[in-house]
Amino acid sequence: MKRSKELHLITGGGGYPGYTLGQQLIERGHNVLLLDLREPKWPMMEGMTFVKASITNLDELESAFQGVDCVYHMASYGMSGREQLNKKLIEAVNIGGTENVITACLKNKIQRLVYTSTYNVVFGGEEIRDGDETLPYLPLDKHTDSYSRTKNVAEQLVLKTNGREGLRTCALRLAGVYGPEDQRHIPRIVGYLEQGLLVATAAPESLQDFLHVENLAQGHLLAGEGLTEARGYVAAGQAYFLSDSCPVNTLYFYKPLIEGLGYDMPSLVIPVTLLYFFAFISEWVHFIVARVYNFQPLMTRTEVYKSCVTHYYSTDKAHRDLGYKPQKINNMIEVLEYYKKEGKMKKTRQQSTLMYYLVNIIIALVFASVVMSFLPGVK
DSSP: OSSSSSSSEEEEETHHHHHHHHHHHHHTTTTEEEESSOSSSOOOOEEEEEEEHHHHHHHHHHHTTTOOOEEEEEEOOOSGGGGGGOHHHHHHHIIIIIHEEEEEHHHHHOOEEEEEEEEGGTTSSSSSEEEETTTTTOOOOGOOOOOOHHHHHHHHHHTTTTTTTTTTEEEEEOOOOTTTTTHHHHHHHHHHHTTTTTOEESSSTBBBEEHHHHHHHHHHHHHHTTTTTGTTTTTTTTTEESSOOOOOOEEEEEEEHHHTTTTOOOOOOOHHHHHHHHHHHHHHHHHHHTTTTTOOOOHHHHHHHHHHEOOOEHHHHHHHOOOOSSSOOOOOHHHHHHHHHHTTTTOOOOOHHHHHHHHHHHHHHHHHHHHTTTTTTTT
16 A cells, blocks of 8 residues: 555454544545444445454554554444343453554554543533533543543543553543444434434533534544644543533433424433443343343433533533634534435335334333332331
8 A cells, every 4th residue: 555654553443433533534635444343334435444353352453553553443342222231242342352453562662552441431420510620530440331441541541651662552532422423322312313212311511521423533643643742642541531512411412403303302301320220231131131132222321411401511621731722613414414315304104113112111110110119108
């Protein structure tokens, strides 16, 4: 492959964030390797190459990392939904895979590693307003899901490696990522709208951060540059929060999409504690029936925290050190236009599978019976 300036490798490069970062790196004049188990659904640009490999396979990584100048470790597993309940795979990918990435970087004498982390390394359900990077890591036993716990462990592994054998590292802690072609969060929201399942909200006064995929890519590109001698290694050993820097309630963040597709905003407000308990029961039922039917829980406990408890963080450090400045802020309009083109305007309610409804009826009955048992006079 003809080299223009440098060769940059992105683990998880087959996904929407990784591909978007690849685009920005190509525009910067670099060549890009997108490493993933699945090839991107978007067209490959000149200077962009796909490498099929797993971060859980050290031999594959060591081979793919040859000649690379900078690695962006974006690959992970277990971020949301039923994936959060697969503890074994989460640990293999997020901890074991990160250890392999570090080993492959050291063996190939790579000098820059940017790790894609998450707000969850410091957040565990307690309110945080305008937090910064001085916040301590959440104790591992306080995490309600394996994804957050393993990302906590992996971030610390990466940062502790900074300076070892010439490898400089940093970590970027992301808010909830969105964009027109997001493959994870927004399709799930649209699916719930189509099934008539988005009927209630909780904590409408709470505030959360979001991160447009192009702002995500900008932050990663700048972090990679911040690990160079030309920038005085300003990012080496550092962690940074990235967001659109405009906290908003989760439901109202999605309001342009919900109403733009022809649906009504949920008017029923329920207590966060009840929603959390429902999520707990959902996870419990999933544990029991997953081998027969791996259904998608409406929400997990971590998702209740993420969408119903106020937590937002300052991006001042990223702005000061890296020059980070969000270009798109809570931009749900372009997402709406994309889904309109995809024909997702409201139609007659689609029927979900019978099994999906049966599982959620079971969850609701268990939930109701437990709640009723605590009411006075009910036996």
